[in-house]
Amino acid sequence: MVNDKHKWKVSFYRPSSSRSKPERKQPPEQFVCPISGSLMADPVIVSSGQSFERNYVQVCRNLGFSPILSDGSKPDFSTVIPNLAIKSTILNWCDASAVDRPKPPELDSVEKLVRTLMASQEGNSRSENKKEEEISVSEKELLKGVAENPPVKFNHATTEVNRRPSYSSSGESVLSINPISPLPFTTRPSCYSSSSSSEIVADETLNPSSAEEEEIVVKLESPQVFEQEEGVKSLRNITRTMKEIRVPLCTTLLLSALQPLLNSKYSVIQINAVAAVVNISLEKINKVKIVRSGIVPPLIDILKGGYPEAQEHAAGAIFSLALDDENKTAIGVLGALQPLIHSLRSKSQQARQDSALALYHLSLVQGNRSKLVKLGSIPTLLGLARSGDLASRVLLILCNLAACAEGRAAMIDANAVECLVGILRRKEFDSEATRENCVAALYSVSQRSLRFKGLAREAGAVEVLREVEERGSERAREQVKRMLQMMRGREEWEADSVSFDSVMESGVMGRNRYRLGIGKNASGANTTEF
CATH class of the missing domain: 1.25.10.10 (Leucine-rich Repeat Variant)
Incomplete structure (x- = not known):
């Protein structure tokens, strides 16, 4: 018979002090709102290509505030599109990582944080202005000398397409193997005039509300069809023949007046409006501004079902805008890829060529x-x-x-x-x-x-x-x-x-x-x- 004192064996488990609680898993950077630093519940993508929590974008737009991001850039909130792909990915990551799914932040707390950022940004701006005022006389003279002897300007192909940065907009490494001299690339849509120039530098002394702009905008916004037609024809003509006016005419006011006419049911208005966009987009400094104005969605609509000649110019416009690294992601997100693939089988040779070039750059x-x-x-x-x-x-x-x-x-x-x-x-x-x-x-x-x-x-x-x-x-x-x-x-x-x-x-x-x-x-x- 077994002794009673050996019949039961009770063991007590004491957790080792060396074991630590599992750390909370940190979400990937692309899941986090750049403003709040928190996991996004309702992510949206804006015109400049970044994704934010929707409520933060809404409050920033209401307050007219554009925060400075960690890379020093400022986002453009003019267009907001739900980012369903990243939202689904975030939810899947939360489920797989045993992390609570995020909830949209309350507007009161959002506004409080945004106003704090506004105050902080304003203070930094004042500090920078104060430092600038303290520049010594000798440094001012140096700056003046640079202004009087500007750097050499390079041609359109070299500066816009054949440059080799150490990184691209997509964050991918671009290391060079057996470096060779740059090879020529087509840098303009087929519908471009070969006499176009990329050497125009924006002159901030120009009055953005010039007489030409005011006259054209009045016609573009007129309820009379014949005046709209005169306006787009005039804009197309001067942006083709007067290279120096393309940059000063590329204003928010004019682009806003031109955008609705891209969807006009009248062929003459639609064709001339798209052609004017192509002419204005020829200047490198205008490309990002045009995309941020919200003109790309109407261009995509024209590719899908516009007048044939307007489709040619729309393909050329998207190709021109895609030359800028900052625009590539936004154009893809806005839905241009499928219509461009379809345009590869267009009856128009110009549309086919420019669609292929646009797809290459995108x-x-x-x-x-x-x-x-x-x-x-x-x-x-x-x-x-x-x-x-x-x-x-x-x-x-x-x-x-x-x-x-x-x-x-x-x-x-x-x-x-x-x-x-x-x-x-x-x-x-x-x-x-x-x-x-x-x-x-x-x-x-x-x-x-x-x-x-x-x-x-x-x-x-x-x-x-x-x-x-x-x-x-x-x-x-x-x-x-x-x-x-x-x-x-x-x-x-x-x-x-x-x-x-x-x-x-x-x-x-x-x-x-x-x-x-x-x-x-x-x-x-x-x-x-x-």
Whole structure:
């Protein structure tokens, strides 16, 4: 018989003092409102591309306040769009992280915080003004000397498209591999006049309410159709012929008066209104201002169902606005990608060309790449590349899409390897740039793909690539060499080569790595004036 004192064994668990309570999981930065620093319950995206809690945007707009963000920029609250994608992602993150779902903040507390920020910002502004007043005489003389001898101005293509910043608007690394001199890019829509200038610098001494502006605005806002027609015709004409007036005319007042006419049911008014937008957008300093004015949604509506000539100008306007890094994300969020894909099959050659160029520049941003893949654009792009129409431009878009994992997978699923090898085999190129872009697209698809080797052999790629290795350009031969080495199974070259991420981010789809094919007209000059 078991002794009673050994019958029960009771153990007491004492938590170790070394164990600490699990820390509250911090949300990703993009889930947090830049103003409040709290998780967003009802996120909205504004014209300048950032996302905020809706109530903070509402209060800031009511108070006429634009906060200075951590990067020193000021958001534009003129357009507010619900950001359903980030909202759904936030809720999923909360559920997965065992974090309470956020609730919209009360307006009273929001207003209190915003007013505190207003007071703080005003105080900082006064402090800066005081410091500026204390500049020494010698420093003022230096500043005066700089003003009297301004820096050298560069041409439109160099400053706007071929520049190589160390980072892009999407936050992606843009490291340079084997730096080469910039290659020419098309920098204007096909409907632009080739005589346009990008060297105009805003003169703050100009009166924003000039006589020309007042006269045009009165006509644009007139209830009489014939006066509206006169107004848009006059605006289109002077912004085409008088380059120096494009910047001073690009005011909030004029853009607000012009915007409703973009949706006019009268063809003459709509066509001339869109053409005027294209002319004004030619100046780099105007591009962000135009997007923030809310003109992009009407341009998208015109792409969907406007008059044919107006659709040509709308594609050109979106392409022009997409040249500025600050506009790329906003244009994609506002819904321009799907209509631009549709315009690639337009009957108008101008609309097709400018839509392709717009998509190329927009696809430099990672967020737009993902959207284009989800929209099912890759089969359409491959079909256009195979048909030869817009081949060089379309191939560059595909290079950009192949820079992300979902893009490469979608291209493999859409038989991109067979398609691109077939294009190289046919040798139907309108320029050497087209062949380079085709090789670049194939090289992009080959990276980190276990299926590429087998698909390439099935398509007979070895023979085609060897011919390119013998007769292609230096850039094409280098990429072909890497693909052939990979297909032979010798991948030791990867040890001393640049990582794939660096290659993708720096130049496979970069601005100065590959030329946009411009067909037989190698100069890319625009001949149509409007």
